[in-house]
Amino acid sequence: MDFANELRIATLAVHRASILTNSVQSTIQNKGNSLEKDEFGDPVTIADFASQAVIINAIHHYFPNDTFVGEEDESMLRDSPEILERVWVLIQDLKEDGDEVPRLESKEDVLRVIGLGGKVETGKGRVWMLDPIDGTKAFLSGTQYAVSLALIVDGEQKVGVLGCPNIKAGSSEVREELIDRDGLGVLLSAVKGQGSFQRSMSLDGLGEPKKMEMLKDVGSVNELRYVNSMASSYISRPVYLAVKKACRLKTDEEVDLWSMHVKYAALTIGGVDAMVRIPPKKSYHSYVWDHAGGQLIYQEIGGKLTDLDGGKFDFGVGRKLEKNWGLVAAPPSVHGKLLEVVKHVLAENPIPE
Template identity: 40%
Template sequence: MDSTDPYAKELQIACLTVQRATLLTKKLLEAVDKGSFDKSDDTPVTIADFAAQALIIAAIHRAFPDDEFVGEESSTALRSDPDLLERTWELVSSTRLADVDSEALLSSPSTKEEMLDIIDLGAQGNSSKQGRAWVLDPVDGTATFIQGQQYAVCLSLVENGRQRLGVLGCPNMNLKTGRLDENIVDRDGYGYQVFALAGQGAFLRKMGTGGLLPFHKIEPKAQITDPKDLDFVDCVSATSSNRDMHARLASHLGAPWPASTDLWAAQLRYIAIAVGGCNIMVKIPRKASYRSKIWDHAGGMLIAEELGCTVSDLAGNPVDCSLGRTLAGCYGMIVAPSSIHGKLVEAVKQIL
C-alpha cells in the first residue's frame, strides 16, 4: 500500500476511529457480562450504536469538515430519555486510545449536546453522485453483539458514488480455525481489522488499544470455474432472504449446500469471503420491493472487489452507491470470484 496515495490520510483516520469505536463496544460488552446494567433488553446495544456513531463521526468530521455522513442512528431516543443519554455520554466521554499520538489525530464530542448533534449528522446525510459521504454502521449485527458473538464496526468513504476505502473492525473475530463462527470468538484480544483501498487491495491487521498495529495484504481469491468449488456464506436466521431459493440455486449449479458458514451480520459475510474460507454470497430477497441499506454493504463490497470478486445485483448489474441511504437500484446481490460470476447470474435468471 502506497503511503503517498491521495486517500492515505482518510485511511489512517478511518482505521484509527474504527479501532477506537471497537474498544467502546468491547467495554460495553464487558459491563453487560458483569451485570452492570439493570435492563436485560437491547438497551446496551442501543447505547453502543449511539456512542460508536458519535465517536466515529466526531473524528472524521474534524479531519474532513466538508464531507457528509450516512449513519443508521438519530439522536431522537437519547433526547427523550435522560437515562439513556447519560449512559451513552459516559461511554463516549470515557473511551480513548491508549496511544496519545494516535488519539490526538482524532476528536470526541465535548458536551452532551454536541454529541447529539454529531449523531444527527449521520441521520441526515445521503450518498450521491456528487461529493463525499462517509457511510457507517456503528454496530452491524445487533442480535449477535448482545450475545457476545460476531459483529462489526463499519466505515466506508463513498466519493461521487464510488467506494474509495472501507474499514471493518471485527472485535470478536477469531481466525484460529480458518472459519468465522458466531461462537468462536476472541476472548483474550481485540479481534481484527479488515480494510481496503480502491485499486490497492485488501489488508488485515490485529487490533489493540493504542496505535495501529502492522498489517499484511490478503491474497486474492482463487478464480474458480467449477461450481463444485463454490463455498457459500449465508444466514439461516435472515428474514429478508429466500433461503429456499438459495438452496435451489446451489442444486441447479451442482454446488455444495448447505452453506459452510452461517453469519447474522451482513458485513461479516464479506469478511468470511475475505479471510474465512468462503468465496460466494447470494441474496435472493423474499419480497420484490426489498432493498438493502447502504451501510450494510459499503466497505465490505470494496473489500470483496479488491480480492478479485465481482459484486452485482441478481441481473449482473453493478451496485450503485449514489442513490441515498439505500441501494435503491439493487435487487438482490451476487458476490463471487469474477471467473464464475457470470455463470451465477445466468443460473439465477433460470431459477427465477
C-alpha cells in the same frame, strides 16, 4: 488521489469504536446475558449511539466539509435524557491515547455529531457511510459483529474499513463461535485500486498492516462454499435453497453468520467462496451502510459482486440501494455461471412484488 489520510483517520475511528462496542459486549456477557434494559438502557442502543458519535467526531474533525450517512439519528436521544446520559458516560469512559482527535466535551456535542449522520443525498461529493454495530443480534449473543465505515465519492466506494472485534487475527475462516479471547480481533481495510489489508487490533493499538492475497479461482459452481444467514427475514430461503440445489454442490456445508459485514469479512479472509442474497419481495432494497466498505474490501482481493440483474452497485441514490435488488458474490471464474443459475431459478420461482 491516494486517500492515505482518509484511510488513517478512518482506521483510527473504527479502532476506537471497536474498543467501545467490545467493552459493552463484554459487559453483557459477564452478566450472563441478564443485563436488563432499565439498568443500562438498551445496551445495543447505547453502544450504537456512542459508536456513531466516536466515528463521526473523528472524521468530521479532519474533513469538516464531508457529509455522513449513519444508521442512527439524534432524535431518540433528545427525547430520552436517560439514554443520552448513558451514551455520554460510555463515551467518557473510553480510553483515548494521544490527541489526534479532540474529545467530545458535552452531551450537546454528542447530539451534534450524531445528527450529522442524517444525509440523504449521496450521489455527489464525499459522503461517509457507517454502521456503528452491524449484527446487533449476534452482538447481544456475544458472537461476531462489525463496525463499518466507508468513504463514497460521487456514488463510488473509495475507502472501506471494517472493525471485527471477535475475529481471530491470522484465522483462515470465520465462524460465529470462533471468538478472539486474547485480543480485539482484526481490522480490514481497502482503498480502491490498492488492495486489501488486515491488521490485528488490541486495546493498545494496531498491528502492522498485512496485504491480503488475491482470491484463487474456483473451477465450477458445484465447488462453491456458501455463507449466509438462514434465520434472516431479508432473504427468500426456499428460492435460495433452490439455487444451491441447482448448483449440484459437492458439499452442502454452509457458514451461517448474522452480520452482513462479517459475511464480507468471511468472503475476504477465506473458508467460503460465495454469497447469494435473494430478497423475499421485489420491493426490498438494502440500506447502503449494510454494504458500503465491506464490498470494497472483498472486491480489492478480486471478488466479483453484482445485483441479481448483473448490475454494479450504486451508492449514490440515497440511504438505500434503490437501483439494486439482491446480490451475487463469487470469484470471477464462476460468478457469471452462478448468476445464470440464479436467474434460471428465479424464472421458475418468481418473487412477489
